[in-house]
Every structure is written in C-alpha cells, then in structure tokens.
Amino acid sequence: DYFQDAASNDADRLNFGYNEFVPKGLYWVLSWAKVEIIDYPKFMDEVKIQTWGKKQFKLYSMRDYLMLNSDNEVICKGTSAWLLLDLKTLRPKILTELYPELKMLDSKDALNELPQKIAPTSQTEIVYSSQIRYSDIDLNQHANNAKYIELMLDCFDLEFHKAHTIKSLTVSFNSESKFGDQIQLNKGTESKTPHTYYIDAKNMNTNKIVFQAV
Secondary structure (H helix, E strand, O other), X not given: OHHHHHHHHHHHHOOOOHHHHHHHOEEEEEEEEEEEXXXXXXXXXXXXXXXXXXXXXXXXXXXXXXXXXXXXXXXXXXEEXXXXXXXXXXXXXXXXXXXXOOOOOOOXXXXXXXOOOOOOOOOOEEEEEEEOOHHHEOOOOOEOHHHHHHXXXXXXXXXXXXXXXXXXXXXXXXXXXXXXXXXXXXXXXXXXXXXXXXXXXXXXXXXXXXXXXX
C-alpha cells in the first residue's frame, strides 16, 4: 500500500497520474512487482518512501522504491512494471511517446530486475476461496493489488507466520477481478527450494489466473 500510494502521489505531481489521465481515457495498471525486505519497521517507527520513474522497458514503465526507517536506513527495496492502458480499447500506450520530454532516472536502481514470467510449480493444492467484496475494489472498479497480497498471506496459518517472515516477493498481476468474483487460491512448493512458495489465484467466474507470486 505504501509503495502504491507513493507511486500515485509522484505520478500526480508529474501530471501523469489518475486525475490527469482518466479525463483523457487512460489509466495505469500494475503488471509486475518485486520487493526485497531487509528488515521490518518497529512498532511506532516512522518510515519514509522514496520512488522514481526509472525507464521504459518494452510496453512497461518501470518504477523503483526504497523504504527507510527512522534512522534513515534502507529496510526494503522494490521495483515495478506499469502498463498505461486505453480505457476503451484496453490497448497499451507508451508513456515516453506521449511525453517525449519526460526525464527518467535510468541510472538509479533499487533493484535491477525486469519483468518476467513466473513459472508455476509442478503441483499445487487448493488452499481456500474468497469473494471480491466492495472494500476490495479500487477507483477502476477492479480488486486492488494490495488485496491480492492479503489473499496470498492468508494462504498460511498463524503458526507459520509466527515462525517465518517474507524476505523476497515477486508478483505478476495477470488479469482483473471485479466485485462479486469468486477467487480460488492455490499453493505449491518445490523439493529443491522448500522455503520458497508459489501461489496463484484463479478467477472462477472467468477461468483466468488473476495473479502469480513467488
């Protein structure tokens, strides 16, 4: 949520955010993201978020993030790939073609990874199902990306969360889900990497994979 809000605020500041683009029939969609967690903020700790548009990679506008604690130490790094879509045709637009004067910080990386497909594990099991509710949807009337992270975390029980913390997370957002859609969560592991988990969510209304995470 913090990274997504920071991205929205920075885009608005640069005049290519929600308020600027929706009247033009355009909107942003988060397609892929990766975070690496170095440390977790302490209770009542004040955190700072830094974000910047990094470069255009194929159809994606890349954006990076840093989270710093109250001692100004980096505790989380992130990178993300965004698609700018036409509201009517759903076809992508290239930000740097619309704004050729736009300057990006392509020499500064929080993480240097670029979007790539996430391969599913050889076997998965159904964990649970959930329905998209009103509080889950965003301004575009789709389930918010942050909701998918919550669904993913709920694939593990309380005892697991007490014993483990997330060090790295990569998510590919593949298709949309809307109010009332039924989502099935599946989980898998590989014997070679027992502490790495694969999770995907299937929209039972459309039969499409909504997101994949590892």
